């Protein structure tokens with residue numbers, strides 16, 4: 170079969186030939202892949218920098234996808250950690266990590282949105298107790314996951330959603346997706362702006378970390394009307410840095426909980442249990458999803474094609 174293959178972490182994946190996978194257990198099935206998203210997690214796996222990377226080459230990138238089972242079912246699946254990647258004509262699927270999609274679901278849309286959508290969906294459903302009427306700040310709202318987080322927070326009952334990002338034009342887009350307020354993280358006065366608009370939020374969904382988080386955490390905590398009001402700060406991505414400096418007084422001066430959401434902090438079973446509801450939402454018309462399909466044979470072009478903000482490349486075998 171054909172697949173995208175990484176031969177060296179310094180080079181782009183190439184369209185190449187690999188042996189088709191074979192089911193190893195009764196739980197596994199080989200599916201025909203219809204679409205696989207090119208997520209940041211896929212890029213970091215393909216260049217060897219993801220924290221789960223064990224350096225084994227050659228490797229097929231791809232962590233999830235939409236496929237057709239031998240029985241003809243349309244499924245969304247998350248690849249097992251020890252299975253080849255999903256950017257191939259065929260992929261090995263553990264049925265316990267797959268869900269059946271509505272027959273009319275668009276494979277490209279589902280492949281584009283499930284991974285970025287899951288980041289906030291799982292965080293808000295499994296890691297924090299978002300009460301109906303609660304408020305959410307999305308830090309890094311201009312990316313794919315951030316734009317979906319704004320929409321998903323609203324869908325899950327937040328009454329106030331604030332999007333923060335560094336690009337003014339892209340923030341306009343976030344506002345058009347339903348954010349009540351947007352805050353620019355660019356230029357002077359960021360702390361004042363954030364404190365004014367987001368001082369009393371209940372949950373922060375953080376895709377940035379690094380310097381913007383250091384600044385935002387202090388700004389939000391210092392601006393709280395009631396510092397004993399719980400604030401759950403959920404670490405999800407690290408687009409702006411992998412570390413922060415955290416002054417100890419912030420933990421004493423306000424009712425702050427810092428936690429993360431991702432593979433490990435939520436069990437695989439917990440993540441899979443959330444997939445059907447998210448897939449139903451993705452397959453409905455409620456979310457704005459911008460997917461750009463590219464043939465698998467053009468994988469090198471896909472890797473280097475610039476995308477619009479919020480647009481997700483999807484490889485189509």
Ligand SMILES: NC(=O)c1ccc[n+]([C@@H]2O[C@H](COP(=O)([O-])OP(=O)(O)OC[C@H]3O[C@@H](n4cnc5c(N)ncnc54)[C@H](OP(=O)(O)O)[C@@H]3O)[C@@H](O)[C@H]2O)c1
Nearest residue numbers: 209288311312313314315335336405406407408409430431
């Ligand atoms: N934990 C999980 O479950 C999970 C699941 C999915 C994704 N993630 C993570 O979530 C993060 C975002 O994923 P994505 O799919 O949304 O990626 P994406 O579509 O590439 O978007 C990344 C966004 O980060 C912004 N950004 C980068 N550096 C920044 C900085 N220094 N200051 C402010 N904004 C900055 C970019 O802003 P500009 O538009 O200004 O460039 C862009 O909007 C990634 O780290 C990904 O690995 C985590």
